[in-house]
Amino acid sequence: MCQRAGLLVGWDYTAKRAMVTRANCEQWNCPECAQLLKDRWILRAQIGARRYLAAGEKVDFVTITGHEKLTNFAQTHHVWQSAWPKLYNALKRRNVALQYMIIPEKHDDGRMHVHALWTAGVTERWLKDNSRKRGLGFMQEVDHVKSVIAAVRYVTKYIGKDLGAEVPKGFHRVRVSNKWPAIPAPETVMNGLKWEYVNGNGALEVVYRECKAKNIDLIDIETGEYFDDVDLGTEIGGL
C-alpha cells in the first residue's frame, strides 16, 4: 500500500459511518503505486486490443527507433516530441479512426525507443519512409497483433520498465489516444459515498471531530475494523 499519500474518507451519513482507506500517490517512483499503474495500463491495453480486434480492425505492435546519430535518451526524446505530431497527422490521413497506446522505452544503448499498439494499419515500409522524413531512425517494425493475449504480452514487456535517471520531469510513460477505452469503474456501494481526501494530521483531526459530533463510526476499509489513528506526518495547526 502507498505510504506517501494521505487518506480517502468516504462519508455515508445514512449508515452513520465513514470508510477510510489509504490514497495512492500514483507516482512511478513509488514502488507500490508503480505496480498498480503497471497493472492498470496492462488492463487498459487488453481492453483496447479486445475491442479493436473484435471490431475487425487491424491492430499492430510497432517499434519506432530514433535517429542513429542521436546517442542518449534526452536527445531521442527531444526529437520524438517534435516528430510525433507530424507522424501522427500522417497516420491520421491513412486512418482517421486511429487509436494508439504508446510506451516509450529506454533501450539497452540508452536511447529512447517507442513501442506502440495502434490501429493505423500502415505497412512497415510506410512507417520506415514516413518516420525517416520526420527525423527518426530507419529501423521500424510493424507486426500484426493476432490475439488479445499477444497484445498483453507485448505491452507487459515495456510498461513500467526502468527508464533511468535521465527521464524529464512530467514524462508520460504511457500515452493513449483520447478514445482508447478506459477501464470501467466497478459498481460498488463505495461509488455512492461522498469522498474526501485527507492529506494531513490537521485535516484528519477535523474528520475525527465530525465523527464524534455526528456519532459516525470511522471504519478501516481494509480490515473492516474501527479505524486506528494514523500519523500523516504534518503538524496539527491551530488546535
Ligand SMILES: [Zn+2]
Ligand atoms: Zn504511492
